[in-house]
Amino acid sequence: MKKLIAGNWKTNGSVDDARALVADIINKLEPDEAVLESCDILVCPPFLHIPAVRHATHGYVAVQFGAQDCSAYESGAYTGDVSAAMLKDSSCSYVILGHSERRQYHGETNAVVQQKAERALESDLIPIICVGETEEEREQGKAEEVVIAQLQHSLPPLNDFHQIVIAYEPVWAIGTGKTASAEDARHMHTLIRGELAKHTKNAEKVRILYGGSMKPDNAAELLATENVDGGLIGGASLKADQFLAIARAA
Numbered sequence: 001m002k003k004l005i006a007g008n009w010k011t012n013g014s015v016d017d018a019r020a021l022v023a024d025i026i027n028k029l030e031p032d033e034a035v036l037e038s039c040d041i042l043v044c045p046p047f048l049h050i051p052a053v054r055h056a057t058h059g060y061v062a063v064q065f066g067a068q069d070c071s072a073y074e075s076g077a078y079t080g081d082v083s084a085a086m087l088k089d090s091s092c093s094y095v096i097l098g099h100s101e102r103r104q105y106h107g108e109t110n111a112v113v114q115q116k117a118e119r120a121l122e123s124d125l126i127p128i129i130c131v132g133e134t135e136e137e138r139e140q141g142k143a144e145e146v147v148i149a150q151l152q153h154s155l156p157p158l159n160d161f162h163q164i165v166i167a168y169e170p171v172w173a174i175g176t177g178k179t180a181s182a183e184d185a186r187h188m189h190t191l192i193r194g195e196l197a198k199h200t201k202n203a204e205k206v207r208i209l210y211g212g213s214m215k216p217d218n219a220a221e222l223l224a225t226e227n228v229d230g231g232l233i234g235g236a237s238l239k240a241d242q243f244l245a246i247a248r249a250a
């Protein structure tokens with residue numbers, strides 16, 4: 001399966017920074033397009049930077065873009081929300097949902113993530129549904145139970161045509177410089193694949209990304225691990241060189 005290398009830009013930078021970063025990625029990718037044979041490239045800027053990224057990628061389909069969240073509601077009186085349909089209208093292809101930062105700082109529950117994923121699928125967006133255990137849960141031997149429960153309650157009902165992506169992101173690895181070992185990643189990703197098989201006939205086709213301090217120097221090992229179908233990258237996605245080095249490692 002072709003890997004997906006996805007950048008989560010979080011709440012960083014200005015419109016000019018977003019424009020410059022995506023231009024840098026495109027300029028460095030164009031002479032080195034062999035990398036696109038083994039991976040798809042996705043960037044997820046903040047909502048307000050999406051139009052600039054859309055403009056900068058125009059005509060260059062190799063760099064796809066998406067958002068970091070969407071509303072749980074279709075449209076109407078939901079002040080401050082950005083709907084999945086609006087993201088589609090802005091040419092987004094993907095939307096990250098249930099990132100641990102949204103679960104932690106915005107109180108998002110599995111039920112909310114599930115609702116958002118349903119809205120995303122209705123608008124023909126591919127949801128990237130994030131799951132992952134905290135350090136405390138791992139120390140208590142609960143990592144598997146927590147991740148399975150998150151999946152069971154965050155996954156939307158799926159038909160044979162729906163496309164989804166799962167990101168396994170151990171919370172203790174996000175932005176900390178610590179990563180799961182290749183063996184732990186293999187174990188958790190295989191477990192996730194097994195759970196997905198209970199929700200869709202297409203479990204083998206669902207990309208399961210690893211996220212958590214993925215960098216150029218650890219990407220090759222993680223991306224070569226069984227059932228790791230790409231990466232969701234935070235910090236290292238803000239530098240074109242690092243982000244593309246991870247893509248090359250795929």
Ligand code: PEP
Binds near residue numbers: 008211214233
């Ligand atoms: C993330 O927030 O999705 C992430 C993986 O961040 P980082 O790569 O910085 O750990």
